[in-house]
Amino acid sequence: MKSESTTQHKGAVTHHELKQTLGTWQLWGIAVGLVISGEYFGWSYGWASAGTLGFVITALFIAAMYTTFIFSFTELTTSIPHAGGPFAYARHAFGPTGGYIAGAATLVEFVFAPPAIALAIGAYLHVQFPGLEPKHAAMGAYLVFMALNIVGVQIAAAFELCVTLLAIFELLVFMGVVSPGFQWPNFTKGGWAGADTFSMGSFHGMFAAIPFAIWFFLAIEGVAMAAEEAKNPKRSIPIAYVAGILTLVVLAIGVMVFAGAAGDWTKLSNINDPLPQAMKYIVGENSGWMHMLVWLGLFGLVASFHGIILGYSRQIFALARAGYLPEWLSKVHPRFKTPHRAILAGGVVGIAAIYSDELIQFGGQTLTANIVTMSVFGAIVMYIISMLSLFKLRRSDPDMERPFRAPLFPYFPAFALVAAVISLATMIYFNLLVALVFAAFVALGYGYFLMTRHQREVAPADALLEE
Template sequence: MEAPPAEHLKKVLKPIHLWAIAVGLVISGEYFGWNLGWDVAGTIGMLIATLVITVMYITFIFSYTELTAAIPHAGGAFAYAYRAMGPFGGLIAGYATLIDFLLASPAIAISLGSYLHFLYPAIPIMQSAMLFNAAFVVLNISGVKESATFSVFITILAVAELLLYMGVVSPHFKMDNYLSNPMPFGWSGVFAALPFAVWFYLAIEGVAMVAEEVKDPKKDIPKGYISALATLVALALGVMVLTGGITDWHKLSKLDYPLPEAVGIVLGKASGLTKIFASIGLFGLIASLHGTILASSRQVFAMARSGYLPTGLANLNHRFKTPHWSLIAAGLVSFLAIYIGTSTKDGTGQIIVLSVLGAVVMYMMCMISLFILRKREPKLERPFMAPFYPVFPAIALVISVVCLFAIIYFNAQVTAMFFGGLVIIVLIFVLMGKHKEALTDEMMATPE
């Protein structure tokens, strides 16, 4: 099988782009999805779960940044695990990352469709979700700098909109509402809520997927990650607490559009301001959909370039230098998931949990890789080193393991789908003899 042409991704991204991509990837988590955690844990139960997950992400991102800056590779976790653990490690991490990003995109697209449906009930959710998905596949094909510039613009609008939201609802916050039946399922509810707390931050690690397109990855990646995480922690806690105190939180615990519904309760659904807010709220979802499509395509590209997926998917568009076939393949998966998610009961919730399961497994593989590479390659250039090593990566690893067991315990069907798919992938991998192949120069070297 012939290798794809030796073309390279453009190095055009700066810290502001990385901040925008990171925040943009995640910010939809503030708009929807997290509120499903109230349904299984209550307000205080979800708050406890969120604080635990916030600690996990703080320790994870500081540890993960060491890997991203030392090995700026489009494969992200796939490349780190391959380098640390060989072909099987790369396979597991790559599969988990694909599940993470490929399923985050359709969940966000469905919520976008739901927001539009809230504004204009005549617009069907499925069709608008698919239209958004197709539009951002095309935008990403047009060039990474162009799409990153769009990310900066749309992410700033999304952050401003959340700040406006908090300003509108905060005068109506009542502690009695927030503390009404705060932990209806006790501590078991806290564990059940962990996947929905992860949704607040899920996909921030996607910045690693564009590491090869950063002008100065060793300096710029840490700046982008740390500024983005600080932004997201403040927004997540502010939005969650304030929303829980404006009404009976049960009314918002099953919706795909909790924020416009909350504004409707505060200002009245017939208010023009409610319609304007819901329209602006589309920006956050658009920013995340754009970012997850970008990140998932780079993961497909990296795995195809290394022979883990059909090598044709690693071909770059000659004009735009973007992996157009990877973008199209990721888009097709999203179309299928959108159809299934909008056709089944609790489809969005199941897609979110499956995406989170992929993320948690990927986080575990990354932290294990960090420990292995510290021991095996002590002389590897590390422009950024995880602070408080080995405590930070150990905390991130332990909380990730707890999340994994919580998901397995409370979501048997989704777990069976994830690990069933992994077993099939491993069998194909072994039958093709990939497990016998030596580590390639392309995977072991840090790309120029």
């Protein structure tokens, strides 16, 4: 009887397989590409509350959190190379409920990040084509890149690497073009929450800016969701993660400082295209450099948009395969071997968010700012449960194969955990309405989780979680 059950499970798993094709450079391209749009927009909203100098401190704190987090998270990714990523780690550590919390949080992060990026793509295109409605352009971006992701992960990853390299080149060009007009007084004027000197009010602004500092690095952990498609995940993922976070920290600091020193930074703090507007201070509105930046700038946005579609589709796929979402979402395309239904499902939610101004634009924030904040709430909750999973598995499963071990354990994961808890507490304080909406999503999902226990019991065996 046991052998029959095993045979059924193995047969079921073959209908839910992903193809292993990704190498180290492709994974690095995904790691940087997932995040690099954060260098193009989103972060400048943090200037509105913290000022430039205050936001530098916030950004450095968050950079330290991400660096320690990634070094710790890599241990989990290489030990449990699973398309579900954080969902798989938490399920292994804390059982089905832990898996649900991590999976739901990751889903919110990866499903709500793309519409914010799509709106930025629309804003960049609107600069070149004023008659083009940004929201329609955003929807068009969804349709194009969902199709590309469905065609195949090898093609998608090759495209991701190319646009990521172009995006990095473009950021370096931006810094080079604006450098002749670099004026440090431009950056420091009103740099402490709108004031020229530090005060207790500066702390208030620095904490309020945390979501936008997180946007600099949000979604780098999405590489974990491509782990089942990596040729040698135990070797290639650590290299991709470490090289990726170092690349992003350097680019984030460079872009922020050069943009703020180009002119009046206050005019860049509540818009979706701060880099082209910063360049206008130096080269003027009709410069060829300006038009080049807009077009090349799209590569950075496209890299993240395309990469996060890959990430959310694998999360939906893994949750559906394990019975946490409807089973039909876990079907793999018979020809392309990609989770096409999961790709389309996340796209439907994202497009709906783009056109939901009345529902999402509240609390005095723009539509983009609220979508960014919602995505960050999911990320922070996932970071917390991932670090807790690391500590739990070190105790409960000490003999687990760990090809990469978190350096300076327990200090690195402890710092990442404490920083994430501080970030979550301050985000709830400053964004209570968005926090309540996030909590409502998780609560509704938990109701579905409780009602579908049988669905998980009959789900195909998952060898990576059953070991």
